[in-house]
Amino acid sequence: MSSNLYKTPSNLTCKNTCSSLKGLRSNYRQLQRFSTTSACKDEALDRTRNIGIIAHIDAGKTTTTERMLFYSGFTRRIGDVDEGSTVTDFLPAERARGITIQSAAITFHWPPGEVNGASGPQAGAQSEPTPRSAYPHTINLIDTPGHADFTFEVMRSLRILDGAVCILDGVAGVEAQTEKVWNQASTYHIPRVIYVNKLDRDGAAFGRTVREVSSRLGVYPAVCQIPWFQGGNGPFIGVADAIHLQGLRWKEGEDGRTVKVADLQQLDAEEPALAAELRRARIALIELLSEHDEDIVEKFFECEEDHLAVSSADIIESLRRCVLDQTSRIVPLFAGASFRNMGVQPLLDSIVNLLPSPPEAPDPEVSIGGVKGGLRDLLSGDLIVEQSQKASSPSKGKQPKKKNLALQSSSKDAISKLQSCALAFKVVNDAKRGVLVYVRVYSGSLDRNSLLFNTNLQLSERAPRLLKMYANDAVEVDSIAAGHIGVVVGLKQTRTGDTLVSYAGNKATPPEPLTSLQLRPIAVPPPVFFTSVEPHSLSEEKRMHESLALLLREDPSLHVNVDEESGQTLLSGMGELHLEIARDRLINDLKAKASMGRIEIGYRESALGTSSPITKIFDKEIAGRKGKAGCTAVVEPLGEDFESQEVVDQATLLVETHDGNQIIIRAPGLQIDRSSRSEDETSPFLPPGMDLVTFRTALQNGSLAALARGPQFTLPMHNTRVTLTINPTTDLFGNETTTSALSSAARQATAAALKDVQFGAGTTMMEPVMNVIISIDEASLGSVVHDISSSRGGHIISLDEEVPLSGTDASTSASALEEEAPPPIDHRRVYAPPDPFEAASVGVEIPAAATRPRTIIAKVPLKEMVGYLKHLRSLTAGRGTFVMSVDRFEKMSGQRQKVVLAELRGGF
Numbered sequence: 001m002s003s004n005l006y007k008t009p010s011n012l013t014c015k016n017t018c019s020s021l022k023g024l025r026s027n028y029r030q031l032q033r034f035s036t037t038s039a040c041k042d043e044a045l046d047r048t049r050n051i052g053i054i055a056h057i058d059a060g061k062t063t064t065t066e067r068m069l070f071y072s073g074f075t076r077r078i079g080d081v082d083e084g085s086t087v088t089d090f091l092p093a094e095r096a097r098g099i100t101i102q103s104a105a106i107t108f109h110w111p112p113g114e115v116n117g118a119s120g121p122q123a124g125a126q127s128e129p130t131p132r133s134a135y136p137h138t139i140n141l142i143d144t145p146g147h148a149d150f151t152f153e154v155m156r157s158l159r160i161l162d163g164a165v166c167i168l169d170g171v172a173g174v175e176a177q178t179e180k181v182w183n184q185a186s187t188y189h190i191p192r193v194i195y196v197n198k199l200d201r202d203g204a205a206f207g208r209t210v211r212e213v214s215s216r217l218g219v220y221p222a223v224c225q226i227p228w229f230q231g232g233n234g235p236f237i238g239v240a241d242a243i244h245l246q247g248l249r250w251k252e253g254e255d256g257r258t259v260k261v262a263d264l265q266q267l268d269a270e271e272p273a274l275a276a277e278l279r280r281a282r283i284a285l286i287e288l289l290s291e292h293d294e295d296i297v298e299k300f301f302e303c304e305e306d307h308l309a310v311s312s313a314d315i316i317e318s319l320r321r322c323v324l325d326q327t328s329r330i331v332p333l334f335a336g337a338s339f340r341n342m343g344v345q346p347l348l349d350s351i352v353n354l355l356p357s358p359p360e361a362p363d364p365e366v367s368i369g370g371v372k373g374g375l376r377d378l379l380s381g382d383l384i385v386e387q388s389q390k391a392s393s394p395s396k397g398k399q400p401k402k403k404n405l406a407l408q409s410s411s412k413d414a415i416s417k418l419q420s421c422a423l424a425f426k427v428v429n430d431a432k433r434g435v436l437v438y439v440r441v442y443s444g445s446l447d448r449n450s451l452l453f454n455t456n457l458q459l460s461e462r463a464p465r466l467l468k469m470y471a472n473d474a475v476e477v478d479s480i481a482a483g484h485i486g487v488v489v490g491l492k493q494t495r496t497g498d499t500l501v502s503y504a505g506n507k508a509t510p511p512e513p514l515t516s517l518q519l520r521p522i523a524v525p526p527p528v529f530f531t532s533v534e535p536h537s538l539s540e541e542k543r544m545h546e547s548l549a550l551l552l553r554e555d556p557s558l559h560v561n562v563d564e565e566s567g568q569t570l571l572s573g574m575g576e577l578h579l580e581i582a583r584d585r586l587i588n589d590l591k592a593k594a595s596m597g598r599i600e601i602g603y604r605e606s607a608l609g610t611s612s613p614i615t616k617i618f619d620k621e622i623a624g625r626k627g628k629a630g631c632t633a634v635v636e637p638l639g640e641d642f643e644s645q646e647v648v649d650q651a652t653l654l655v656e657t658h659d660g661n662q663i664i665i666r667a668p669g670l671q672i673d674r675s676s677r678s679e680d681e682t683s684p685f686l687p688p689g690m691d692l693v694t695f696r697t698a699l700q701n702g703s704l705a706a707l708a709r710g711p712q713f714t715l716p717m718h719n720t721r722v723t724l725t726i727n728p729t730t731d732l733f734g735n736e737t738t739t740s741a742l743s744s745a746a747r748q749a750t751a752a753a754l755k756d757v758q759f760g761a762g763t764t765m766m767e768p769v770m771n772v773i774i775s776i777d778e779a780s781l782g783s784v785v786h787d788i789s790s791s792r793g794g795h796i797i798s799l800d801e802e803v804p805l806s807g808t809d810a811s812t813s814a815s816a817l818e819e820e821a822p823p824p825i826d827h828r829r830v831y832a833p834p835d836p837f838e839a840a841s842v843g844v845e846i847p848a849a850a851t852r853p854r855t856i857i858a859k860v861p862l863k864e865m866v867g868y869l870k871h872l873r874s875l876t877a878g879r880g881t882f883v884m885s886v887d888r889f890e891k892m893s894g895q896r897q898k899v900v901l902a903e904l905r906g907g908f
């Protein structure tokens with residue numbers, strides 16, 4: 001057969017290789033490339049793809065990424081996960097564990113070449129449009145982590161993507177983790193393509209995986225390739241491409257740069273069964289697209305209703321329209337075996353051809369001055385109108401119309417001063433280059449040496465150096481334009497997730513309301529595990545805290561606090577592996593001389609009743625300065641519907657929720673001077689120079705410090721409301737009212753109120769309860785359900801495997817959940833080729849065999865889930881998998897409390 005097949009030139013050098021299947025694009029070769037001298041910025045942006053790879057752990061993200069880098073010419077040899085020589089998994093901890101724990105953003109070009117050197121897709125008068133993959137594109141690839149413990153890492157990476165490749169393991173199919181990440185990507189409306197990997201492995205079932213995509217991910221798979229097993233049931237040797245109606249074959253044992261292409265006639269002669277299935281796949285593809293895309297219907301009629309006659313270029317354009325308009329729920333699906341170097345180049349072509357450029361991507365969500373909306377609305381000024389209307393809301397007293405209009409015009413003026421805004425999506429400490437802050441620029445252009453205002457930390461930092469990252473190599477650049485990804489070197493404070501803005505003028509802070517601009521804000525849920533960190537000697541303590549501070553900049557879902565009484569430093573995080581990795585980073589990578597204690601579950605304490613009002617006056621000299629302030633605290637349990645219980649009136653200075661507790665600050669009679677802009681609110685009772693923001697923050701910090709330690713179990717408080725009341729005539733003392741005195745008074749009053757609760761109704765312990773999603777075979781369903789509900793005290797929520805899961809994560813935005821559920825997928829319309837040894841294809845229901853995947857959704861106390869994977873594996877003959885995320889903290893029964901307390905005491 002091979003003698004008949006097209007062979008790409010074998011003398012290609014790695015750097016210049018047009019490994020993007022010369023044959024695949026041979027249709028377009030006759031179309032001349034012509035260079036343009038005015039390669040404008042927009043064109044470069046049109047030829048940019050910010051994409052990520054999302055998948056279940058071990059599906060082959062790293063292996064596939066390494067091939068992408070190799071074929072695009074950025075590496076000279078293929079890295080191997082199993083040898084620990086990959087480029088993307090560059091932390092030592094990652095290499096040792098063989099899993100991806102930190103996303104690295106890598107830029108490469110596909111197909112290889114200069115991005116600005118040629119014009120974009122052209123539709124000539126008589127010719128079909130040239131596919132985008134005929135021209136070099138810049139691909140910014142974010143390698144997202146796959147482990148459940150790194151949900152926030154995943155969310156943080158996802159929110160900056162314009163498109164994603166979802167890799168499935170062709171043996172395991174759609175797994176629990178895949179569903180979870182898929183749903184997370186859906187919350188951001190990220191257009192996706194699917195790549196079914198590992199088709200070379202025994203037990204690979206492409207057809208079954210396609211059906212699982214429809215039933216478990218709730219989308220219509222547009223099967224663009226089907227696997228080519230030699231002779232029908234021999235080894236996996238390539239793919240048959242339903243878009244171009246050709247077979248692509250890779251030679252076993254080679255690096256995959258040489259691809260042999262067989263047209264349909266050749267396939268008919270050599271592999272008649274495959275050729276027949278390929279025709280069915282093409283018919284199914286056109287049928288599926290015609291249900292959602294008028295244009296392809298037209299093309300189909302133009303071709304006299306011959307499915308096989310529709311051009312590949314028209315199919316690609318139709319697929320692209322369907323992928324970008326996500327209401328179609330069509331997801332193109334490709335096949336391969338990255339480890340065997342098969343299937344990666346067509347996947348790269350599909351990234352360029354089918355996934356959006358930055359301007360085509362869904363508008364990112366922003367929040368400014370308490371209102372949310374799209375970035376485009378912000379830049380057009382519409383969001384500002386809404387914001388200024390809210391700023392003059394009834395709780396602040398009716399503002400005259402004139403004033404409102406003035407506010408709008410000053411806000412619009414502020415927006416016009418916005419030069420650029422960017423999201424710091426990752427902070428990495430690089431051994432050679434120091435702290436690297438990866439940014440995605442959303443508007444304008446981030447220039448070297450510009451002053452960046454961090455709206456999360458409310459401070460400015462200069463950006464002395466900018467880089468583009470090519471895996472481990474970096475190239476200095478002068479600016480990073482909107483839609484692009486790059487690195488800022490030299491920032492001292494910026495953390496992962498912070499929003500950075502640059503603005504015209506030379507003021508220290510940007511004009512209001514730009515100071516509150518947030519790009520794609522995400523909420524960080526409370527940590528559920530903690531461990532103690534001890535320096536080896538006193539002299540190491542400072543270094544240890546510096547390293548911890550860096551760790552927290554990298555990953556804000558880690559928390560550090562120092563227990564006041566024991567002086568112990570406690571590090572808390574989202575999961576056991578999360579803390580283990582933090583330990584590795586701290587000790588092995590950052591070289592802190594410290595040791596970590598056992599990893600424990602972070603229990604909480606909660607008030608059962610209301611305290612009496614307790615007043616404390618703090619009156620002491622601090623650092624040679626007299627400080628005097630007082631306040632009254634009341635502590636009470638926070639009801640489920642606490643938001644509706646809020647009484648916000650003129651005297652309320654603050655209502656804020658922190659880690660499950662609410663702090664309300666009230667100061668009746670403070671005589672707030674609101675004549676000037678809201679940021680400068682002051683009061684004649686406050687000492688000169690102290691504004692209301694400083695006053696509130698001091699009190700809030702004091703109260704939060706007291707809440708870190710419950711009165712009975714010394715656990716952090718949860719589900720508790722503290723109301724601080726300040727009487728200006730008896731609690732404030734002019735110049736003597738310092739911020740530290742205010743903090744101390746708030747702390748003492750809160751602590752005393754907590755003690756008062758303890759001696760009254762008392763407090764109770766709370767434990768984290770997890771949302772658990774378990775994927776298993778039908779055969780193990782009974783034993784797993786029994787184990788969860790009787791031995792582990794869990795509560796089964798559903799056993800339904802048909803309904804795609806909504807985002808179960810705490811981070812899933814409420815708006816996504818509010819969206820109307822789409823109608824269920826019609827399985828009769830799903831085409832899946834038969835797997836070897838399986839019959840029939842179109843519209844087959846998932847067979848109700850013992851291998852049918854089932855999904856259990858349950859709520860289970862975290863304590864019962866520790867070490868669960870091993871147990872699940874033993875119950876399910878190794879097939880079961882699960883993911884979990886924090887649902888909430890729940891009060892514990894007296895009996896459970898006793899057991900846990902005994903364990904905790906024994907444990908320490």
Ligand SMILES: Nc1nc2c(ncn2[C@@H]2O[C@H](COP(=O)(O)OP(=O)(O)OP(=O)(O)O)[C@@H](O)[C@H]2O)c(=O)[nH]1
Nearest residue numbers: 058059060061062063081099100146198337338339
């Ligand atoms: N047989 C076969 N094995 C593969 C293929 N792709 C990846 N693997 C193997 O699967 C394992 C996991 O691959 P990785 O590339 O590390 O997977 P990953 O998704 O990056 O995993 P994490 O980094 O842990 O999230 C490795 O042992 C790979 O060699 C494939 O196409 N065929």
